[in-house]
Amino acid sequence: MRDSLFRAAQRGKYFPMEESVGQLQDDQLTNAAFQDSFVSLPTMHAPARKERKTILWPYPRGTADCIDRANCADHFLRFNPDYRVLTDLALAFQEHASLDHHRNDLIVFAPFEDIIPQLTLNQDGCICFRGRSCQVMLNELSLGYLHRQKLLDARTSLSADHADHAMPRHLATQIINGSRVGLFKAMQMTHFERMSGQLAGLDVATLPHTVAATENEARAQLLSMNQDGAAAVIRPFSASQGTAVSFVGPGKMGEEEIANVLTTQRERYQAKYGNNDPYPVTMSPFAEAVKIEGCVTDARIFVVYDPKEGGIRSIPGMVRRAQVPLANRSKLELANAATNLNALPAADAVDGPRVFPLAHPDILRSLCLTRERLVSLCIAASRIWADAFSKTQMEANADNRPDSPQFGYGSVDFVIREGDHKAVPIEMNGSNVGSHPAVHPKYLDAFGQATTHALHNLGLGDDGI
Secondary structure, eight states, rough: HHHHHHHHTTOOOOOHHHHHHTSSSSHHHHHHHHTTEEEEEEOOOOOOOOOOOEEEEEOTTTTTTTHHHHHEEEEEEEHHHTTTEEEEEHHHHTTTTTOOOOOOOOEEEEEEHHHHEEEEOOOOOEEEETTESSSESSEEEEEEEEHHTSSSTTTTOOOOOOOOOOOOOOOOOOEEETTTTTHHHHHHHHHHHHHHHHHHTTTTTOOOOEEESSSHHHHHHHHHHHTTTTEEEEOOOOTTTTTTOOESSSSSSOOOHHHHHHHHHHHHHHHHHSSSOEEEEEEEOOOOOOOTTTEEEEEEEEEEEEEETTEEOOOOOOOEOOOOOOGGGSSSHHHHHHOOTTTTTTTTTSSSOOOEEEHHHHHHHHOOHHHHHHHHHHHHHHHHHHHHHHHHHHHHHTOOSSSSSOOOOOEEEEEBBOOOTEEEEEEEOTTTOOOGGSGGGGGTTHHHHHHHHHHHHHTSSOOOO
């Protein structure tokens, strides 16, 4: 069964540079960050389930995220070897056949594109895959796919200030990391602003933001934001891997230019997610980052649940740079403004690596950071996720839900702002986040441990921790 995972993972795209980055992370600094960033976050332990168990474990097709998730699933199977694994290859042999007759406990490990169209929601609010009830679905990004499939409205309980993290109350299947904060950048920005007092002492600054529910609203708001030529970033609802992130400016732009940006954004979103629109979108100022080889950068810090201590810790991850120096283009584009590794290659891209070890003296100097400030950033990342997830737990308790929400792992991406060198959080990723090999090799197993513990806490097996 474990072998099935690695046959599936072989079809994922692999970034060899991440492995090298992990080996270059400073051991002592990584350990200091890991130890000092602990934030207590107790979780409840549910009794073992007696019914047949089914875990949906989706991943984006053709990416390195498949490998990262296979490693986590493998960790779970080491301690729960009676589960049967069904990959996309196994499912193809019995296309559209019901799985309800299987007596085994099942892990369905397959691309989102294969899993989502075959899901239904029964009268009890439980997600079913080919007729079989599923107790758990991995990562909160799954909610976005369910929303686009019209199985549920992931935005049902978004409040006016976009700060409500509540799950759709009719959903009986548990979603690991299911706070929904990973779906909507406005929720993240509101969360950052709410925590600004706590974060300021860690040398972290936050950005203002606005939200548009329609393309007409977005056009009007962007015109207002761009009156003085300021640049803005537009992020769509429920998207990953930088899909359809767009930019306006710098320099004053007319209504037609802005309309073209929004049209292109919608087309790119639909190219990946089908006939869906990216709204509501979140708009914020473009925070120009310190540069490596003239290219803007961001820094990823991973957060993982520590089952032994009952809380969240952070691990320094990677620094990514854009493909093209910022000054080489007159406007912000994906090539010179985005650090995402899945973007199409630019013809004028700078040669050399685009991924670097965050916990490394040379890279810290490039980012105008000290070792102490990196530890502070890791503390900030832990606090950001712990605060967000504790609200989900409180809401679940208020609703008397039978299963306590479980946190596995995630990340916070920061920009080190040019000029004042403040760290600006720009994005939270949940357990959909990849690039695990970028961490120090000693800590690579933390992702699997956290995921296995979350599943065990839901009564789905033994954690072996």
